[in-house]
Amino acid sequence: MNSKDQSGEAAYKVVARELRQGILQRRYADGTRLPTEAELATEYQVSRQTVRRAFHDLVAEGMVYRVPGRGTFAAPRDGQYLRQFGSIEDLMGLSLDTQLEVLRPLRRQVDIESASRLRLDSDVVHTVVFRRTHFGDSFCHTTVHLHPAAAAALDDVPELGQEGAVSDATIIGLLDTRLPSPIAEAEQSITAAAAERTLADALGCQVGDPLLRVDRTYLTTDLQPVELAINHFLPEQYSYRVKLRRNTH
Amino acid sequence: MNSKDQSGEAAYKVVARELRQGILQRRYADGTRLPTEAELATEYQVSRQTVRRAFHDLVAEGMVYRVPGRGTFAAPRDGQYLRQFGSIEDLMGLSLDTQLEVLRPLRRQVDIESASRLRLDSDVVHTVVFRRTHFGDSFCHTTVHLHPAAAAALDDVPELGQEGAVSDATIIGLLDTRLPSPIAEAEQSITAAAAERTLADALGCQVGDPLLRVDRTYLTTDLQPVELAINHFLPEQYSYRVKLRRNTH
């Protein structure tokens, strides 16, 4: 490692992170060129190779594309909010460029179905409803049901209890540090649904419009479900991408 | 470029391709270590940096994982440490309990968008439209666009050329045995869409009903796209499930 590195974070990761954030915050409009390798090397006081290493990651993530002789460009996203959610980290990183706005504050309620999906003994869950926005655009409506212990762990987060409050957090990001055991995995189920009145109002679409519904159950390392999130996305602004591989038995 | 390079193919790509093939052919069983960087550098007569470049690609693809001090290992395919989820077999297994009915027989046509998504030089693709049923219930409408070579490989399947024909095959199942290199992976994009007239008729739902739209591009082991399938599912009869894991090995 370089002698200049005091923080423990690799130089190329710093460069990649800052560029990623800049792209997500639309600091590089579609079609405009990013700084060249040489420019970034000077700016960050690293070698050109280190900048290349950062770009290599961003290309793999699909954040940018590069053309020899021309430059590096932010990958066009035809209006869609395009993020790869292949891992839990990706979901936690959501807070990098989105905000949540509380529509219905966190409160205790009886919900037999959610309680059973969280494998609770009682029928009591804690529920919060919010909307997630990206630069002012609402693209996701989320209802989160929490295990009582998880809800208790969020006691010190006043925003969640207040209607209209805005935060740049993610629920699992908050839970991950507050629970005794961290979040280890999530089970995700994806289907389509028509927008009901509440959803249509929150997302600014028509009643009956098709929405992408994504249910996620988050489990801690001891496989205890702690959170059930029911998300509804506007399809024009969001699509879910995965790679499938062969199982060669 | 290195003076040894006569072929025009980058040295690191050759190394990556051969390793990828070896892994897909199970030449490195789960848990056994791949050759070290130094060994591969000697074997291929390239520098250690070039081997690293190849491994970097394989890591990004999820083919291998690396542990400092221990070595490089083929990523297990049974889901345990898998970063990417779902499997091609699941899709091939469709034919076990479903049937397809040809709505529009396989024929040559010009489709610029599909051709570009298949990364073709020309604008000509071969297209077939069918409906998939499960015990008489239609649950999926599929439009398949094929690489010309893939379409040629299906010449001996008369059902595809005949409207109304019924078969219990899957297109990739057919392609897998007929193409020189097998199907290795698929890229999948999921979103929601409203049913158009054609879709509604085929699936027996109302125009405007929400459908789950799943686009899949199938690639052979040499990463050549051969098939683009656009599926529309009835959400009541289909939902897509995946498990997400934490990225730390």
Place this chain on the structure above:
DNA sequence: CGTTATTTGTGCGTATGTATT
């Protein structure tokens, strides 16, 4: 039309750090 400058791509050498055995 070729020439030149710019920019990314490939390849290799070296040094040092960190994790594992």
Place this chain on the structure above:
DNA sequence: AAATACATACGCACAAATAAC
């Protein structure tokens, strides 16, 4: 403690694509 193996970082040289002249 030593050897092994991967990770990070920097340096250089040249190739290939692009754009401007």
